Amino acid sequence: xxxxxxxxxxxxxxxxxxxxxxxxxxxxxxxxxxxxxxxxxxxxxxxxxxxxxxxxxxxxxxxxxxxxxxxxxxxxxxxxxxxxxxxxxxxxxxxxxxxxxxxxxxxxxxxxxxxxxxxxxxxxxxxxxxxxxxxxxxxxxxxxxxxxxxxxxxxxxxxxxxxxxxxxxxxxxxxxxxxxxxxxxxxxxxxxxxxxxxxxxxxxxxxxxxxxxxxxxxxxxxxxxxxxxxxxxxxxxxxxxxxxxxxxxxxxxxxxxxxxxxxxxxxxxxxxxxxxxxxxxxxxxxxxxxxxxxxxxxxxxxxxxxxxxxxxxxxxxxxxxxxxxxxxxxxxxxxxxxxxxxxxxxxxxxxxxxxxxxxxxxxxxxxxxxxxxxxxxxxxxx
Amino acid sequence: xxxxxxxxxxxxxxxxxxxxxxxxxxxxxxxxxxxxxxxxxxxxxxxxxxxxxxxxxxxxxxxxxxxxxxxxxxxxxxxxxxxxxxxxxxxxxxxxxxxxxxxxxxxxxxxxxxxxxxxxxxxxxxxxxxxxxxxxxxxxxxxxxxxxxxxxxxxxxxxxxxxxxxxxxxxxxxxxxxxxxxxxxxxxxxxxxxxxxxxxxxxxxxxxxxxxxxxxxxxxxxxxxxxxxxxxxxxxxxxxxxxxxxxxxxxxxxxxxxxxxxxxxxxxxxxxxxxxxxxxxxxxxxxxxxxxxxxxxxxxxxxxxxxxxxxxxxxxxxxxxxxxxxxxxxxxxxxxxxxxxxxxxxxxxxxxxxxxxxxxxxxxxxxxxxxxxxxxxxxxxx
Numbered sequence: 002x003x004x005x006x007x008x009x010x011x012x013x014x015x016x017x018x019x020x021x022x023x024x025x026x027x028x029x030x031x032x033x034x035x036x037x038x039x040x041x042x043x044x045x046x047x048x049x050x051x052x053x054x055x056x057x058x059x060x061x062x063x064x065x066x067x068x069x070x071x072x073x074x075x076x077x078x079x080x081x082x083x084x085x086x087x088x089x090x091x092x093x094x095x096x097x098x099x100x101x102x103x104x105x106x107x108x109x110x111x112x113x114x115x116x117x118x119x120x121x122x123x124x125x126x127x128x129x130x131x132x133x134x135x136x137x138x139x140x141x142x143x144x145x146x147x148x149x150x151x152x153x154x155x156x157x158x159x160x161x162x163x164x165x166x167x168x169x170x171x172x173x174x175x176x177x178x179x180x181x182x183x184x185x186x187x188x189x190x191x192x193x194x195x196x197x198x199x200x201x202x203x204x205x206x207x208x209x210x211x212x213x214x215x216x217x218x219x220x221x222x223x224x225x226x227x228x229x230x231x232x233x234x235x236x237x238x239x240x241x242x243x244x245x246x247x248x249x250x251x252x253x254x255x256x257x258x259x260x261x262x263x264x265x266x267x268x269x270x271x272x273x274x275x276x277x278x279x280x281x282x283x284x285x286x287x288x289x290x291x292x293x294x295x296x297x298x299x300x301x302x303x304x305x306x307x308x309x310x311x312x313x314x315x316x317x318x319x320x321x322x323x324x325x326x327x328x329x330x331x332x333x334x335x336x337x338x339x340x341x342x343x344x345x346x347x348x349x350x351x352x353x354x355x356x357x358x359x360x361x362x363x364x365x366x367x368x369x370x371x372x373x374x375x376x377x378x379x380x381x382x383x
Numbered sequence: 384x385x386x387x388x389x390x391x392x393x394x395x396x397x398x399x400x401x402x403x404x405x406x407x408x409x410x411x412x413x414x415x416x417x418x419x420x421x422x423x424x425x426x427x428x429x430x431x432x433x434x435x436x437x438x439x440x441x442x443x444x445x446x447x448x449x450x451x452x453x454x455x456x457x458x459x460x461x462x463x464x465x466x467x468x469x470x471x472x473x474x475x476x477x478x479x480x481x482x483x484x485x486x487x488x489x490x491x492x493x494x495x496x497x498x499x500x501x502x503x504x505x506x507x508x509x510x511x512x513x514x515x516x517x518x519x520x521x522x523x524x525x526x527x528x529x530x531x532x533x534x535x536x537x538x539x540x541x542x543x544x545x546x547x548x549x550x551x552x553x554x555x556x557x558x559x560x561x562x563x564x565x566x567x568x569x570x571x572x573x574x575x576x577x578x579x580x581x582x583x584x585x586x587x588x589x590x591x592x593x594x595x596x597x598x599x600x601x602x603x604x605x606x607x608x609x610x611x612x613x614x615x616x617x618x619x620x621x622x623x624x625x626x627x628x629x630x631x632x633x634x635x636x637x638x639x640x641x642x643x644x645x646x647x648x649x650x651x652x653x654x655x656x657x658x659x660x661x662x663x664x665x666x667x668x669x670x671x672x673x674x675x676x677x678x679x680x681x682x683x684x685x686x687x688x689x690x691x692x693x694x695x696x697x698x699x700x701x702x703x704x705x706x707x708x709x710x711x712x713x714x715x716x717x718x719x720x721x722x723x724x725x726x727x728x729x730x731x732x733x734x735x736x737x738x739x740x741x742x743x744x745x746x747x748x749x750x751x752x753x754x755x756x757x758x759x760x761x762x763x764x765x
């Protein structure tokens with residue numbers, strides 16, 4: 002059996018994602034589609050609108066064969082680390098290729114990587130703060146630019162894959178329909194996640210149903226939808242009671258930013274207001290949102306880096322094909338494979354994902370780890 | 384001018400407290416009544432039902448001349464440290480005497496202190512956990528027992544005062560009416576704070592009005608009443624996201640208790656349920672409640688001990704007499720006297736009280752430090 006991988010967030014799963022899953026198989030002739038998906042906390046430092054189990058179920062219902070959780074210590078990171086995490090897990094699972102959407106699938110990533118300022122070391126430092134500077138240099142050197150979010154992410158996949166010795170073939174796909182950050186649903190069939198979330202939170206179901214599969218629509222209508230606003234009281238409380246010594250240790254906190262955050266929280270009336278007050282030219286909203294999420298989860302840089310040194314494969318669900326594939330690759334795995342959580346894992350290996358899930362549970366009131374087993378779509382019951 | 388002091392919590396201020404204020408003047412012939420009162424968090428590790436400003440106002444309306452806040456690092460401590468804090472502040476303010484209620488005002492404290500097992504060192508260790516053992520030894524040695532909460536507290540006042548060189552004369556007063564922990568209002572005029580809080584939270588105003596002054600009744604009826612239940616979501620969130628390394632540093636956390644607390648919080652459905660699950664023979668409810676409050680406020684032992692080494696006088700209000708008295712003693716004070724908070728004090732000297740107040744504000748939505756000035760009942764406008 003041959004597998005193709007995709008790295009996703011499915012926030013929520015929409016028609017563009019279904020199309021991508023179909024194309025992944027069509028373009029590669031693979032038997033099995035492996036999805037590495039962020040858990041309950043996402044790359045841009047925000048909670049998923051639907052929990053990881055619901056989103057994994059949707060993935061299996063619409064074409065995925067195996068869904069693996071991208072641990073929070075990779076998921077809630079700048080693009081290059083997010084990409085590194087996803088690529089590591091897919092490569093570990095023996096995927097032959099990685100399909101991803103890009104605004105400009107014809108970009109020459111190898112040329113870009115060659116022009117990449119000072120090689121590996123610079124890449125290590127590479128995050129949103131450096132993106133603008135980096136792009137200017139790149140444009141001068143190659144005539145190509147990485148101004149779009151998915152082009153950038155694609156490049157990060159490319160670099161991560163190269164650094165592993167290029168185990169996978171990278172297949173960029175033209176993104177369809179709306180731009181990643183469009184806030185309104187305009188198309189007939191495709192829309193951005195941002196636009197879909199806004200419409201869903203506002204209850205504009207006639208708009209939502211045009212751009213998501215029926216399964217997603219049903220889940221959005223029947224679940225408690227989660228957004229940052231839900232966690233604001235806890236974030237506020239946390240920043241009011243912690244010390245700057247402590248908050249300075251939160252992951253991705255920049256020098257001095259802890260003072261600014263603990264000062265601005267004094268008078269902020271909601272999460273948006275808080276971020277707007279903290280915002281300066283020095284930091285992007287995404288960066289600040291990730292730091293806020295790290296504060297909320299009390300996630301320290303030390304914890305994140307320690308965890309990144311020992312990744313694992315956490316299975317959220319599989320089809321009959323996925324199960325077969327898992328059986329095929331199991332023996333050659335070097336990372337631990339987890340299908341359920343016990344007290345020992347909760348306190349150690351899976352502690353950060355467990356914590357992230359437990360905070361999410363405070364809002365959606367659904368168990369995220371304890372008492373959960375992977376979805377088994379093995380009898381075509383899905 | 385001569386001053387008499389009382390150490391109080393006023394949770395809430397009731398007829399017994401008014402009587403005590405009257406007697407304090409009558410018994411001593413003092414011109415000025417100085418009240419040292421816990422702020423928003425109390426000795427038994429719980430939030431006050433009314434905030435410190437409301438309670439200070441009630442004190443001034445019913446006979447107090449000067450109200451000083453007992454800082455949280457003294458207020459939310461075992462009896463001996465609570466007493467030590469109160470006695471230090473009253474002595475610093477030059478009070479000649481300290482009046483307090485006791486179940487057995489005829490107890491011979493000097494005899495008890497002489498019989499106190501191994502003197503000062505043992506007293507240092509003395510807290511609720513040791514109370515039972517300690518009392519058995521005491522009973523054998525002296526025939527006297529300290530089984531009642533206010534007798535015990537009175538003894539702590541006595542020891543604290545002796546250790547300062549006995550600057551004040553101690554005047555125990557017979558407590559009237561109900562026992563400290565009675566949970567029902569039975570008397571016609573006097574009831575315990577516990578019983579009054581329960582009746583007020585249940586809205587049984589006909590019961591409450593018999594045992595509190597009209598001013599207290601009006602405040603209870605018009606304010607957002609605060610109890611532990613209000614803070615449970617934040618405590619739960621805190622214990623779910625912190626690490627045992629961190630929670631082990633919380634003030635009064637006993638060895639291993641942090642594991643128990645972080646384990647029990649997983650399935651607790653409310654604060655009472657949580658405490659009941661954590662409870663064992665080894666710890667009293669009061670002790671556990673204080674640890675829970677320290678966790679909520681992220682108050683560490685280091686912070687508390689550092690703060691105890693540099694106490695201050697925080698003025699919550701005064702009458703014309705209190706103002707005059709303050710003027711009289713001002714020059715001889717060795718502790719700083721604060722009447723308002725600024726950014727520097729908020730971040731340093733007053734940081735713990737500010738933090739405790741800020742958490743309280745999350746529920747009652749009234750500023751506790753910023754924008755507040757001491758009550759001035761200097762023109763009999765009160």
